[in-house]
Amino acid sequence: MEQRMDNIKKQLHAHSYKLTPQREATVRVLLENEEDHLSAEDVYLLLKERSPEIGLATVYRTLELLSDLKIIHKINFGDGVARYDLNAEGAERFHHHMVCIQCGSVDEIMEDLLGEVEKKVERNFQFKIYDHQLTFHGVCHRCTENTDKK
Structure with missing residues (x-):
């Protein structure tokens, strides 16, 4: 997981973004639950357990940034809920x-x-x-x- 985190950090830096503690916490939740296709609300609820100071708006902004940078994919399975899937390495x-x-x-x-x-x-x-x-x-x-x- 640390290798993937380091690669994501490099991708952010290549686009002049930093891996802030909030972004790192969000990415860690996605990595730990990669097979689950989490929604923003799912990510937020999992983050609240370990980082209660992170708000839902921060989670949404982080997910949108990661999606814009093609680090994650924003997908919809027809239920009206956006879910996020990490881009497979390589x-x-x-x-x-x-x-x-x-x-x-x-x-x-x-x-x-x-x-x-x-x-x-x-x-x-x-x-x-x-x-x-x-x-x-x-x-x-x-x-x-x-x-x-x-």
């Missing part, structure tokens, strides 16, 4: 998600499934793509298995 592209409409779980697909689609869009529409997000909505294997057992 990844060229963002990863995809599968959202279960029964239990609400979010699973990740780490491979890029849209290489050929991107080429076609760039060629047919003269549109330069830098990144993409893909979210599948359906029923996860856990819910399917539970239904099959009944």
